[in-house]
Amino acid sequence: MTTRHRRIALSLTLSCAATALLAGCDALPGGDDKTTVTVWLMRGSATDAFVERFTDGFEKQHDDIDLDIRIHPWTGIGPKVQKALKRDDGPDVIEVGNTQVAQYVDGGGLEDLTLESARDLGMDDWLPGLAEPGRYRGAQYGVPWYAANRVVLYNKDLFAQAGIKQPPKTREQWLAATQRLNTGGNQGIYLAGQDWYTLSGFIWDEGGDLAKEKDGMWKGALDSPAALRGMEFYQRLQELGNGPEDADEEHPPQAGVFAKGDVAQMIAVPGTARAIEAKNPRLKGKIGYFPVPGKTARKPGAVFTGGSDLVVREGTKDRKAAVEVVRALAGDKWQKDLARTMNYVPNKTTLAPAVSGNPAVAAMAAGAARGRATPASPRWALVEADNPIKAYMTKVLTGGDPAAEAKAASRRITETLDDHGR
Template sequence: MRNRPRRARLLAVVCAAALLLTACGVLPEGGAGRRTVTVWLMKGSTSKEFLRRFTAEFERTHGDLRLDIRIQEWTGIGEKVQAALKQEDEGAPDVIEVGNTQVAQYVDGDGLSDLSLESLRDWGMNDWLPGLAEPGRFGSRQFGVPWYAANRVVIYREDLFAQAGIKEPPQTRDQWLADTERLNSSENQGIYLAGQDWYTLAGFIWDEGGDLATKASAGTWEGSLQTPAALRGMDFYRRLQALGDGPVNADEEHPPQAGEFAKGRVAQIVAVPGLVQAIERANPGLKGKLGFFPVPGPTAAEPCAVFTGGSDLVVPKNTDVRPGATAVVAALAGAKWQKDLARTMSYVPNKTTLASAVAGEKGVAAMAAGAAQGRATPATPQWAAVEADNPIKVYMTKVLTGSDPATEARRASASITRTLAGRAE
């Protein structure tokens, strides 16, 4: 409980006034007696109109609560959240939106409430997207509740596919390779895939049954790029990347792949659908020519297990309005507001059973199909340190330039293991 003597005195005065007003029959609607739930949401996650609709409905149906929604910047948010989780005054948040891969670091600091005590089955936990639910779950305890997701799909030129005689997008990896090779010509490259696009690589590794790192029996984490499954994923990436002219020593932002695609000589890229806006701004001539399909899996039964980005909702342990905070989380994660948010912001809803809400938007529908198989990075607070000086990128470039994959994989895995153990190189 936070120490709020001033607020307690004010509340006592308000309650006394409320009793007098009630006796006179003139208690104003929605006034005294409401407790404030402070909610931190991230800039760009939703719209002002959505927040207006949600706030009005929530306060109407929860007469004892008032919402104070505060928008935060992503830059520096980790340090700000860590400070808020230790805060004991009136300004501390009661609900926080966090990136799905950030939950582990806040759990590690013992600052989050265990939400497993709530009726999670009533919240639809059995249908939650795995790429959002798994990073928020530690053992049998759920600290992060999935809010929304976004993931990579294949953005492609429908006109170039038609010219190559490809009538429909590929549904298997083998067909994808064959179609991409068919799309190559003296004028166009079948795909633009940068050599260090490690998020895309991760999906191929997961499809093969491998992982970037695994948890050992002693509770420590170890890099696992050297496993046969992970090596098969890297081999597919190598074969696909070789069918285009993407740089082998850079990631998808150097140079930005939207700009490369906009030049009009690329048939496909792997990216979030929202990148189409930047492509069409750079080259208006491509409007009406772009389509989407899920990244293909090994078989047509299901698409690739892509990396799922997005946000979870957490409740700080230091909140003194836990029932109100969990009511906000339950509402935002519930079917009504999930559908509203997905349609408003072109996101993937947090449950596989809600995918039909975005069926009319081709890019989002392709995302939703992939998100059903989605995954996230290893759920350890040290993973951010791996990404900061990413040995996976170095490994990928080494393989794409002819080095022995097994040797380089062992070297990269050893680096990951040291970082996850907190040891310097």
């Protein structure tokens, strides 16, 4: 496809934005000997320039394939993908959130990519937080594309004033440093009481889980000894600041709190620094990053990994061509390009050196090597919709019995994940 044709394709996508996802726009004709692969990417996942570079590069190497890349908003994408997967003329390759794969497989409509993943897609080096949620009942349906995760953002001036020359590498060092920073009217850390993504990492570090599957049944697991240890550490850390016990990190937005200049640390994705600097330009260049510390200095703490996987619609008209597109997007060349363009973590641990020159992304990459995702139940979104983990955290932080509250929250998770309750 020529550059002119691609611009026409993008124009068509925009002009039929309200209907393209449901009814589709007419595909541009390729040559009689060519296959057109339709790809859905999400808005904000890649720049227009990256899409242009990838399309040019791919089509030069595959003169029998034309690409029709369409950009769609994340808002409301779930139902639209579900409908598209049931259409014979639906997209061939789709970018989906890493935690969404299970629900799409459960509803029917994705190609099993296990063979390709094991043979030539490099699955042995994939980030676990992208690979694990892309796997469902032993088969690989989602191929990791890119990742982002939380790190510790810190105020370099406050660290210097406290005489802390190096970021902590263990949990105990972290607590000691935070205590030291929690003086003179400053908060050692701002940690909201319901930041359950951060709690998840502490639970995983202890060997626990939010929920566990056995014989096809999911059960809440917050009441396990390991999960309770994770909550205990969260409580110790949260007490070293003035974060609200009954709200999450967006109420109020923690970037605004940090921007006041008296908060030494917060846990967030590195991109939050831009919001902080916009509110307080004096902090520009004074924000540092380090991975969430682990139990020992040998490896950083576990973190929740967000990001995207690539999937192929079941029954696509040309499976081989669709897989070639996935192979390219997930391959080393375009992974490095995407990571440097968007400040993402590449999909493989072996590609971390590609972002070593960016301190923020390097901190993310170190944590992503031990990243995890939420339980791969197709009903997990229902848990988050009325999140019992948040309520559990507030009850513990305000004096409730951890074991009793964890048991009650686990029971609610189990009830929500019960397939028979549909």
